[in-house]
Amino acid sequence: MRLSALLALASKATLPPHYRYGMSRPGSLSDKRKNPPWSRRRPVVIEPISDEDWHLFCGDMVEILEGKDAGKQGKVAQVIRQRNWVVLEGLNTHYRYVGRTKDHRGTMIPSEAPLLHHQVKLVDPMDRQAQLPLVKGKPTEIQWRFTEAGERVRVSTRSGRIIPKPEFPRADGIVPETWTDGPKDTSVEDALERTYVPRLKTLEEDVMEAMGIQETRRHKKVYWY
């Protein structure tokens, strides 16, 4: 392998063929410590689930079926599709120390362990009223169906209710509802305004007409075979 190829590899971060995805983001320091470029671990068996069949999203309320916190319900904080993992916030935790220095043992924090997609189940949404305490929903199997409007939604098989896709804050922290336009932003009305009038002219002819360019010369006739 030559130097140019090595430099090309260094610019685009490709992962090794049997790279094992973990809880750390690929490319972070902890991931580099765990999976150095020469590591060759046995590949894990992952059930292949297509993007259409996957039904767990960030922000969903799910119930854990097995494990230490079996029976508890929690919100999905992170989904790692490469391992079919779901991380719930505050549940299925073990404890570890962070911020360790030479003399100080660090602070103990609970860190969540991932759960496989078949170890959790989506919860049937129940009507919540302000006066009554929150009613716990029941776990249910999900089917992907189409509404009359043509939208693809998750439908609970037990009750037939639609489980909408939950709201989850964007990773960059932007809240679209409270976004104010900057000097280089087109407003919503200007972006949705339809100003195109279809005409039987090519773009070039339209531009010539609009700019008032006159061209009376024509190309010489050319033949090819």
Add this chain to the structure above:
Amino acid sequence: GEYARPRALHIRFCAVEAGHGARWRPIREALAAEWLAPPTAGNARVDLVGVVLYDSGRGIELSSAEPGMGFLTAVTQGLVRGADRMSKWTSKRGPRTFYKSRGAKRTGIYASNGKFVQIKEMVPEFVVPDLTGFKLKPYVNYRAPAGVDTPLTAKALFLETAAPAIEKDFKEGTFDANNLEKYGFEPTQEGKLFQLYPKNFPR
């Protein structure tokens, strides 16, 4: 003569610690340290100087890299000799008599006396309209929903441009199948500046 037994040519991967004489460290340890925390200018204790080819038959070092060379450069230099045959051959390489263009189109022709005559029509010109009062900007508000317009098809274009006039004339009874030019029909592309078939514009 006698067939010479091939000598074992070992490549000893070592790392030299700068400032402490020649102390060799196992490469795995040195690579791990370099990988996790690339040495900064001030407090670097490990300095990967280079790779040394060690010939076990003669017991001497064949090549050694100079300090200041990167580790990867030293590795490739030590393993493979010769020029980089896989990199692109560009106009920046070769002797000064070597000419290679980077793909720019000619903007004129060479006349019979050898001089280059530039032709104005071959020089690209940007036609930019006046943008005062133009409301669209480079970025769009996050609240704007995805558009619902589909790409324009030929049928949709016809239905929006020529069909209303044809329908109106047909209902009045003045539709003439031999006089379709008034609805925009072009029987031939001769005489047009921008011909559709064969297409004589690059877009």
